[in-house]
Amino acid sequence: MTSEDLGEPGQNRLLAALPADVMGRLQPALEPVGLALGQVIYEPDEALSHVYFPTTAIVSLLYTMEDGTSAEMGIVGCDGVVGIAVFMGGDTTPNRAVVQSAGDAFRLTLTRFREEFRRTTALHRVLLLYTQALLTQMSQTAVCNRLHSVEQQLCRWLLLSHDRLPSDELVMTQELIANMLGVRREGVSAAAHRLQEAGLIRYRRGHITIVDRPGLERAVCECYQVVRTECDRLSPPG
Amino acid sequence: MTSEDLGEPGQNRLLAALPADVMGRLQPALEPVGLALGQVIYEPDEALSHVYFPTTAIVSLLYTMEDGTSAEMGIVGCDGVVGIAVFMGGDTTPNRAVVQSAGDAFRLTLTRFREEFRRTTALHRVLLLYTQALLTQMSQTAVCNRLHSVEQQLCRWLLLSHDRLPSDELVMTQELIANMLGVRREGVSAAAHRLQEAGLIRYRRGHITIVDRPGLERAVCECYQVVRTECDRLSPPG
DNA sequence: GGAGGTCTGTACGGCAGCGCACATTGGGGG
DNA sequence: CCCCCAATGTGCGCTGCCGTACAGACCTCC
Numbered sequence: 414m415t416s417e418d419l420g421e422p423g424q425n426r427l428l429a430a431l432p433a434d435v436m437g438r439l440q441p442a443l444e445p446v447g448l449a450l451g452q453v454i455y456e457p458d459e460a461l462s463h464v465y466f467p468t469t470a471i472v473s474l475l476y477t478m479e480d481g482t483s484a485e486m487g488i489v490g491c492d493g494v495v496g497i498a499v500f501m502g503g504d505t506t507p508n509r510a511v512v513q514s515a516g517d518a519f520r521l522t523l524t525r526f527r528e529e530f531r532r533t534t535a536l537h538r539v540l541l542l543y544t545q546a547l548l549t550q551m552s553q554t555a556v557c558n559r560l561h562s563v564e565q566q567l568c569r570w571l572l573l574s575h576d577r578l579p580s581d582e583l584v585m586t587q588e589l590i591a592n593m594l595g596v597r598r599e600g601v602s603a604a605a606h607r608l609q610e611a612g613l614i615r616y617r618r619g620h621i622t623i624v625d626r627p628g629l630e631r632a633v634c635e636c637y638q639v640v641r642t643e644c645d646r647l648s649p650p651g
Numbered sequence: 652m653t654s655e656d657l658g659e660p661g662q663n664r665l666l667a668a669l670p671a672d673v674m675g676r677l678q679p680a681l682e683p684v685g686l687a688l689g690q691v692i693y694e695p696d697e698a699l700s701h702v703y704f705p706t707t708a709i710v711s712l713l714y715t716m717e718d719g720t721s722a723e724m725g726i727v728g729c730d731g732v733v734g735i736a737v738f739m740g741g742d743t744t745p746n747r748a749v750v751q752s753a754g755d756a757f758r759l760t761l762t763r764f765r766e767e768f769r770r771t772t773a774l775h776r777v778l779l780l781y782t783q784a785l786l787t788q789m790s791q792t793a794v795c796n797r798l799h800s801v802e803q804q805l806c807r808w809l810l811l812s813h814d815r816l817p818s819d820e821l822v823m824t825q826e827l828i829a830n831m832l833g834v835r836r837e838g839v840s841a842a843a844h845r846l847q848e849a850g851l852i853r854y855r856r857g858h859i860t861i862v863d864r865p866g867l868e869r870a871v872c873e874c875y876q877v878v879r880t881e882c883d884r885l886s887p888p889g
Numbered sequence: 890g891g892a893g894g895t896c897t898g899t900a901c902g903g904c905a906g907c908g909c910a911c912a913t914t915g916g917g918g919g
Numbered sequence: 920c921c922c923c924c925a926a927t928g929t930g931c932g933c934t935g936c937c938g939t940a941c942a943g944a945c946c947t948c949c
Contacts, residue, residue: 474790476790476791476794476877478794478798478873479873482798484793484794484797484798486789486790486793486794487790497783498783500779501779501780501782501783501786502776502779502780502783502885503780503783503784503881503884503885506783506786506787506881507787507791507877507880507881508790538740541738541739541740542739542740542741544739544782544786545735545736545739545740545741545744546741547786548739548782548785548786548789549744549745551724551786551789551790551793552712552714552724552725552746552789552792552793553714553745554790554793555722555724555789555790555792555793555796556714556716556722556724556796556833558793558794558796558797559722559796559832559833559834560716560720560722560833562935562936563935563936586895586896586897587896587897588895588896588897594797595794595797595798596797596936596937597936597937597938598896598897599897599898599899599936599937599938600935600936600937602896602897602898602899603898603899605897606897606898616897617896617897617945617946618895618896618897618944618945618946619895619896619946635716635717639714639745642745643741643744643745646741647740647741800905800906801905801906824925824926824927825926825927826925826926826927834906834907835906835907835908836926836927837906837907837908837927837928837929838905838906838907840926840927840928840929841928841929843927844927844928854927855915855916855926855927856914856915856916856925856926856927857925857926
């Protein structure tokens with residue numbers, strides 16, 4: 414543990430997959446940071462100063478329309494990195510990254526990151542694989558948004574979040590979930606109510622607990638499994 | 652023109668952006684191919700044999716659910732390449748690539764492509780930039796699927812296709828469009844009818860003509876402009 | 890322990906898109 | 920040239936989600 418008790422870089426799966434010599438070089442430059450709920454990592458078309466590797470935090474990638482309505486296109490946790498535009502070459506993206514679940518991360522300055530990215534094929538390979546997994550997540554979100562019910566999408570969202578969380582409890586109001594899914598709060602309330610009736614989750618004022626994960630997996634649409642399978646397949650063996 | 656009159660590689664924007672020496676090496680390996688409407692370029696989780704650079708053809712990336720319903724997540728034309736999984740490292744994707752508009756393309760075998768990708772930073776850079784643009788297209792599709800009407804999405808789809816087409820006419824039935832958008836055929840019919848009434852398009856049995864492009868751009872949701880702007884921004888200067 | 894604000898439950902009308910069934914039209918092949 | 924099938928138009932009732940409004944319940948902070 415570091416002096417600030419912010420965990421180990423190895424908790425992030427991308428960092429964990431790097432060879433020891435690369436991590437040796439990188440470690441001193443990895444700055445541990447706590448991320449608070451609602452904190453904005455980057456705004457649309459805004460150049461980043463750092464690239465973030467979450468360990469226990471979860472970050473939501475979402476687009477906000479001109480009229481203020483928003484929808485999530487993907488989430489990033491210990492499986493990934495926030496700021497792929499930096500190594501894809503575009504530097505910015507039209508969307509926003511917001512902390513969905515408070516927790517910790519390690520970050521690298523742009524210059525340090527770019528230097529290592531050019532130099533290290535292992536880092537290169539790991540990051541491109543992750544980008545492909547994220548691409549699958551986004552495209553499946555598109556499909557799911559088109560074809561499935563709010564309840565199914567809530568299940569998908571809960572499972573994707575749970576996969577990236579160290580515990581069974583999400584600190585999250587139904588209103589925030591509604592913003593992420595791009596639906597009404599009442600729709601989320603109703604769906605959550607049904608899931609609780611079915612004994613799959615339990616919730617109270619801003620806290621949701623996953624009670625019956627296998628049950629949730631039965632209730633979700635196939636979109637979740639597609640994303641999960643692809644994410645596992647593309648995850649480096651580390 | 653080649654002997655088969657299949658156009659020039661330079662009609663594809665990615666190939667056009669490559670330095671002369673790289674194109675010199677690549678040219679003999681670029682095989683011109685005609686792509687027929689409905690032709691499948693790759694199936695889900697199927698390893699590719701070639702990477703395709705469309706010139707006048709348009710390819711649709713779509714996911715088909717277990718029950719047969721489908722939805723499009725992105726389209727690729729002269730602005731891009733079919734088979735990004737090859738250089739992202741995953742080799743396959745869970746979706747399908749189908750020719751949406753017949754036309755021509757150039758293709759490269761996997762081995763030849765990989766060799767050049769490793770070797771050439773210019774190719775590398777161009778392809779990663781394109782991948783980021785595609786990522787934006789997919790994520791914006793997710794948002795649009797969630798928040799906008801069928802009519803707006805039809806406008807978006809028509810404009811995205813028109814951008815990648817050498818003429819103002821799309822050879823495309825409303826039924827096929829419905830499959831792409833993941834909605835009912837009747838919904839597309841109704842929306843197309845309204846657009847025709849408004850003088851924006853004209854259509855007859857499998858042919859749609861863009862009549863008033865500025866009008867379409869006024870009718871479309873902001874999603875189109877986001878994708879277009881990002882696509883232009885990330886397009887190499889060539 | 891009370892007050893206030895946040896979070897969740899409920900109710901209503903309205904609309905967009907779905908699923909189905911069937912009529913109509915057009916155009917290409919025989 | 921005509922026939923037939925593919926493509927489009929139309930009309931139901933139904934469902935899921937939206938927009939709005941308000942009531943109740945729970946936590947937290949004073």
